[in-house]
Amino acid sequence: MFKLRHGTCPRLLRHWAEGVRDAGKAPRSSVQDGGRHGGTSNLSGTLLIDISEQTATTQGGMSEGAGQQDQSEPQRGEAFRIETVLHSGDQLRRGDAGAADSSAVDGEVGSREQEGGPLPAASEHHQEQRGSVVTLESVSACAGDGPESYGETSEGTASSKLERTDSAVHKSSECSEPGGLDQRQAETSQGQEMSGPSESSGEPPAGGPEESKERSRDSKHVTAAWETLVRWGRFWRNLHKGDVTDALTRTSKICVFGGGSFGTAMAVMLARNKASLDVVMLVRDPQLVASINSNHLNTRYMPNHPLPPNVRATTDPAEAIEGAQYAIHAVPVQQSAAFLKSIALLIPASLPIVSVSKGLEVSTLETMAELIPRALGRKGHPVAVLSGPSFSVELMDKKPTGLVAASRDPELARACQQLLASKYLRINTTRDVLGVEMAGALKNVLAIAAGIVEGMGLGNNCMAALVAQGCAEIRWLAEKMGAKPATLAGLSGTGDIMLTCFVSLSRNRSVGVRLGSGEKLDDILASMSQVAEGVATAGAVIALARKYRVSMPVLTAVARILENELTPKKAVLELMSLPQVEEV
Ligand SMILES: NC(=O)C1=CN([C@@H]2O[C@H](COP(=O)(O)OP(=O)(O)OC[C@H]3O[C@@H](n4cnc5c(N)ncnc54)[C@H](O)[C@@H]3O)[C@@H](O)[C@H]2O)C=CC1
Ligand SMILES: O=C(CO)COP(=O)(O)O
Numbered sequence: 001m002f003k004l005r006h007g008t009c010p011r012l013l014r015h016w017a018e019g020v021r022d023a024g025k026a027p028r029s030s031v032q033d034g035g036r037h038g039g040t041s042n043l044s045g046t047l048l049i050d051i052s053e054q055t056a057t058t059q060g061g062m063s064e065g066a067g068q069q070d071q072s073e074p075q076r077g078e079a080f081r082i083e084t085v086l087h088s089g090d091q092l093r094r095g096d097a098g099a100a101d102s103s104a105v106d107g108e109v110g111s112r113e114q115e116g117g118p119l120p121a122a123s124e125h126h127q128e129q130r131g132s133v134v135t136l137e138s139v140s141a142c143a144g145d146g147p148e149s150y151g152e153t154s155e156g157t158a159s160s161k162l163e164r165t166d167s168a169v170h171k172s173s174e175c176s177e178p179g180g181l182d183q184r185q186a187e188t189s190q191g192q193e194m195s196g197p198s199e200s201s202g203e204p205p206a207g208g209p210e211e212s213k214e215r216s217r218d219s220k221h222v223t224a225a226w227e228t229l230v231r232w233g234r235f236w237r238n239l240h241k242g243d244v245t246d247a248l249t250r251t252s253k254i255c256v257f258g259g260g261s262f263g264t265a266m267a268v269m270l271a272r273n274k275a276s277l278d279v280v281m282l283v284r285d286p287q288l289v290a291s292i293n294s295n296h297l298n299t300r301y302m303p304n305h306p307l308p309p310n311v312r313a314t315t316d317p318a319e320a321i322e323g324a325q326y327a328i329h330a331v332p333v334q335q336s337a338a339f340l341k342s343i344a345l346l347i348p349a350s351l352p353i354v355s356v357s358k359g360l361e362v363s364t365l366e367t368m369a370e371l372i373p374r375a376l377g378r379k380g381h382p383v384a385v386l387s388g389p390s391f392s393v394e395l396m397d398k399k400p401t402g403l404v405a406a407s408r409d410p411e412l413a414r415a416c417q418q419l420l421a422s423k424y425l426r427i428n429t430t431r432d433v434l435g436v437e438m439a440g441a442l443k444n445v446l447a448i449a450a451g452i453v454e455g456m457g458l459g460n461n462c463m464a465a466l467v468a469q470g471c472a473e474i475r476w477l478a479e480k481m482g483a484k485p486a487t488l489a490g491l492s493g494t495g496d497i498m499l500t501c502f503v504s505l506s507r508n509r510s511v512g513v514r515l516g517s518g519e520k521l522d523d524i525l526a527s528m529s530q531v532a533e534g535v536a537t538a539g540a541v542i543a544l545a546r547k548y549r550v551s552m553p554v555l556t557a558v559a560r561i562l563e564n565e566l567t568p569k570k571a572v573l574e575l576m577s578l579p580q581v582e583e584v
Contacts, residue, residue, distance in 0.1 A: 451512020
C-alpha cells in the first residue's frame with residue numbers, strides 16, 4: 001500500500017512502478033480505502049493507492065495539485081495503477097535532484113554490493129521530502145519480500161496497518177522518515193489524547209501490565225519500521241543491479257589535483273572501488289611521486305596508509321589529465337586559481353571537475369564552483385563539489401562517513417555518488433551548490449572560534465553557546481545569499497560544523513586552540529605542514545557579511561583575532577557584553 005501525501009518521494013514511486021512493470025511482480029497485500037477521498041483503486045485485489053493528500057510540493061518548480069488523481073471515479077486495472085504512479089512521479093520529478101543509488105561498491109574490483117549492505121544514499125530533494133509518508137510494504141512486495149517478513153501475514157493485518165497509518169497521517173503533519181517512522185509517535189500521542197496520562201486517568205502505575213503491553217507494541221513498531229527501511233534499501237539496490245549507466249563502470253581514468261591528505265584520501269576511495277581504474281595524482285614534488293609510485297606510500301601526508309596499486313602519481317599535468325574522465329580538485333582554495341590557470345589549456349571543456357576544497361577566495365570572495373570556471377576561462381565548465389564531515393584519515397581507515405555531492409547538473413552529482421560511494425561512504429546529492437560551499441567554507445572559521453574557546457579553557461557551556469551562535473551566523477549569511485536551510489542543516493552544514501568544531505583532528509580547530517593558549521598566528525602557521533582554510537577564509541566571510549548586511553559577531557571576532565587586532569580574551573569580553581537579544 002502506498003500512502004501518498006505532500007512530498008512523497010518521486011523517484012521511489014517511479015522506481016516502484018518500474019519495478020512492478022519490469023519484474024511483473026504485483027504487490028501482494030490487499031487493502032481498501034474507505035472511499036473517503038475518492039482517489040482509490042481496488043486493483044485486482046492487490047493494491048491501494050491513496051492519493052488523498054498528494055498535493056505536490058511547491059519545491060522544485062512543482063505546482064500545487066500536480067499529479068492528483070481524478071477524484072470522481074475509482075479506476076481499476078494494473079495499467080492504470082502504474083500510469084498513476086508514473087504520472088505522479090513524472091510530475092514530481094521535475095524537482096528531483098537526481099537520485100539515490102545503491103551503487104556502493106564492495107571493496108574490490110568494482111563488484112556490486114550484495115544484500116544486507118547499507119541503505120541507498122539520498123538526494124537532497126529526497127531528504128527535503130522526508131515529510132512524505134510512504135508505507136513500504138508495497139516496496140517489499142515489489143522486491144519480492146512479502147509482508148510476512150514483518151511477522152505479519154494476513155490481509156487483515158495489512159488493513160489494520162492502513163488504519164494505523166491513516167491515523168498517523170492525520171495526527172502527524174510532519175513525518176520525518178520514509179516508511180512512516182513517525183507512525184509510532186503519532187499513535188502514542190493519539191493514545192495519550194484518548195486516555196490521558198496515567199496519573200489523571202487512573203490507569204495502572206508505571207511498570208504494570210498496561211505499560212508492558214505498550215512496550216511490546218512499541219517494540220513491534222520499532223522492528224517493523226527498521227525492517228521497512230532495510231527492505232527499502234534492498235529494493236533500491238535490486239533496481240540498480242547491473243545498471244549499465246553506472247559512472248564507475250564506464251570510467252577508466254580519473255586524475256586528482258593535489259597530493260595532500262584529502263587528495264590522497266579521494267584517490268584511495270576511487271581506487272578501492274575499482275581495481276582497474278587508473279587513478280593519477282598530480283603533485284608538485286618529484287620525491288613524493290617516487291614514493292607513491294615505488295612504495296605506494298604518500299610519505300608526507302599519509303605515511304601510515306599504503307595506497308592501492310592502481311594509484312599512481314606524476315608531476316606532469318599532461319600525463320595526469322590525458323584520457324581522464326573526471327578530475328578531483330584538492331588544492332587549497334587560495335592557490336587554486338593560479339594552479340588551474342597554469343593547466344587550463346590541457347583541460348578539455350567536457351572534463352568534469354569535482355572540488356573538495358573548502359573555502360572562499362579572499363581576493364574575489366568566490367566559492368570554488370565560481371572560481372573554477374573563471375580560472376579555466378570557461379563559463380559553464382562542468383563542476384561539482386563534494387563536502388561534509390570527513391577527516392581523510394578516517395576515510396582511509398574505512399570508518400563510516402557521509403558526504404554530499406552538489407552540482408547544478410544532477411547527473412554529475414550522481415556520478416560522484418557512483419564513483420566514490422562504498423560500504424563505508426554514503427554520498428547524498430543536491431543541487432544547492434552554494435549552500436554546500438558556504439557551509440563548508442564558514443565552518444572552518446567557526447572551528448577556529450571553537451578552538452579558541454578550548455584553548456582558553458572557557459568550558460563546555462561556552463563551547464556549546466559559541467557553536468550554536470556560529471551556526472546561526474552561518475545560516476543568516478548563507479540563506480541571504482540563496483542557500484537552502486535544509487543544506488545548512490545537513491551533512492555539509494551541521495554535520496561538518498560538529499566534526500570540525502568538536503574533534504581535535506581538525507587543523508582549523510587546532511589553530512584556534514593554539515591562538516586561545518596565547519600563541520601567535522605566524523608561529524602557528526609556520527609550524528604547520530597542512531592547510532587550515534579558515535584562516536584565509538575568515539576575512540572573505542566578513543567582507544561577504546558586509547556586502548549582504550548580515551551581522552556575524554562570532555565570525556567577525558575570529559577574523560579580528562586572526563588579523564591580530566583583538567586578543568581572544570578581549571573578544572570574549574566584547575561578545576559577552578553585546579545586547580541580550582531575541583533569538584532569531
Ligand atoms: N583533510 C581533510 O580531512 C579534508 C580536507 N578538505 C579540503 O581539501 C582541500 C585540501 O586539503 P588537504 O589535502 O587536507 O590539504 P593538505 O595541506 O594536506 O594538502 C594540500 C595539497 O595541495 C598542494 N598544493 C598547495 N599549493 C599548491 C599549488 N599552488 N599548486 C598545486 N598544488 C598545491 C600541496 O602540495 C598538497 O599536496 C582543503 O581545501 C581542505 O579544506 C576537505 C575535506 C576533508
Ligand atoms: O573539512 C574537514 C573535515 O570535514 C577537515 O577539517 P580541517 O581542515 O579543519 O582539518
